[in-house]
Amino acid sequence: MTDFTRRSAVKAFGAGALAVATIDSAAAAAPQPATSPPAFTGNFQPKPLKFDPGKLDGLSERLIKSHWENNYQGSVKTLNAVRTRLSAALADKDAPPAIYGGLKREELHRTGSVVLHEIYFDGLGGNGQVAGSIKDALGAAFGSYATWEAEFRRTGMSLAGGSGWTILTFNQHTGTLSNHWAWDHMHGAAAGLPLLALDMYEHSFHMDYGTQAAKYIDAWFRNVDWEVVDQRYRRAIGASRA
Template sequence: IELHYGKHLQTYITNLNNLVPGTKFENADLETIVKESDGAIFNNAGQTLNHNIYFLSFSPKGGGEPKGKLAEAIAAKWGSFENFKKEFVAAGTAVFGSGWVWLAKDNAGNLEITKEPNAGNPITKGLTPLLGFDVWEHAYYLDYQNRRADHLAELWKIIDWDAVAARY
């Protein structure tokens, strides 16, 4: 995580900061940039937003299960937290190449799992991203080589469900 956070995320931030001066995005917030940009600006803004959500969803005291309304919504949609985890990991494992798997909600609070290629984020589809798992090889290759599913299974141990629920 240290390499991923310190090198990859910082590179996206630096690139974005170098790309937006003189554009209509110069003073825009990150979500607006992701919703309205394309090309290199979108890729770097998307990865910055995605990684911000990703890293802020972790805690050394994480793990367990969500509580409250988020837990109720997960149970209503998938029948149980275990079923949700299985579908989420299956979706993340099925992303071809690089990208993200997301738990997102619509304006009515309905949950769905989305798969996004590359720098994709469900915000571009009018959804609110709640939890995203990075399935790019840089997220796991040093620790898990080509075993993406093992990496995804381990992330549940550090998820800060209070932080995720706050986005719900």
């Protein structure tokens, strides 16, 4: 990542943190509803891992537990905190619009982080052998499964040394399968349903592989649970036909 993009990211995160801190000080004085509606309720709970983190091939238990406990659960906790603060911010008529905008940005960012991390972890625990309707669909969309995999890997490596996600998406509007590049948790194609997500933030591999991102991607592919991906794909197709 360049110095410019790093400075931009720090500035953006700083704005979100400032918004949260500012609303904290105003929350006590703002009128609070007896019960909060769902849009302002922070009751998300971490989703347990569906596999034994000590039995993955090439991804250590220490790495997976750190990723799940610190990065994923950190986003769950922050999302809950931000959503409860939005109600107080909305009631504070004197708050500058930028304050509310900072909270809404952080809400979007943390929502994306929670969703993508859950898709990432749910996609692990398999034997890496692709099968089912998703294999045929990828072959039809990309010419062959091998071509899809090569493009997915290339997209992942384009983020190595920086941050972001590589996401296999079914688009309900266009009816197509695509691999998308995402610089952060907020990049996603409109009408796109994520089927498989590869976390390319350094926290997802640096503990095991340092800067050797390609080896991490190799290990990740060996552990993909394609049955889960196939189930997501069939649900996406069904929803698009409804």
